[in-house]
Amino acid sequence: MxxxxxxxxxxxxxxxxxxxxxxxxxxxxxxxxxxxxxxxxxxxxxxxxxxxxxxxxxVNGSGRLLTYTSINVPPRHFAPDLSGRAPFSSYAYHPAPVGIVEMKSGLRVMGWICGVPAQDICVGMTLVPRPEILDDGRATIVLTHEER
Ligand SMILES: [Zn+2]
Known part of the structure; x- marks a missing residue:
């Protein structure tokens, strides 16, 4: 890649x-x-x-969500309507939740929060950062509840 x-x-x-x-x-x-x-x-x-x-x-294991926000108006290269050429074109979140988790080692990882309903996202929750290869072949990092 x-x-x-x-x-x-x-x-x-x-x-x-x-x-x-x-x-x-x-x-x-x-x-x-x-x-x-x-x-x-x-x-x-x-x-x-x-x-x-x-x-x-x-970078293994889970981390604690330090902060998050939701992107209501994504920048042009995040927009889901660019025919699959943008790295996050698969993510048609409205709004798109993005957070930073702090791992037990102290490292901080930013990613898209996936699989967690917006109303359930809260600072301090445990999330697992992992890479994800999108349908268009690009890579991103997601924060999810589950270990792979
Ligand atoms: Zn050094």
């Missing part, structure tokens, strides 16, 4: 392996080989010690 299948804005990156993980159904963080700091989204250059060396580590 190409990185542009995850991000519309970044096409060349040293963390391309991230999208390979998404394709396998795995969320990956970067772990600095010098200081051991773990970053999500992954960073090729450690923000703590500036080292360029990193390994991939999986």
């Amino acid at each position: 190409e990185f542009r299948d995850f991000s519309l804005l970044v096409q060349h990156t040293k963390v391309r392996g991230f999208v390979d993980g998404l394709e396998r159904g795995e969320l990956l963080a970067s772990k600095c080989t010098r200081c051991g700091g773990v970053q999500f989204p992954p960073r090729s250059d450690c923000p703590d010690c500036l080292s360029e060396g990193f390994d991939w580590v999986s």
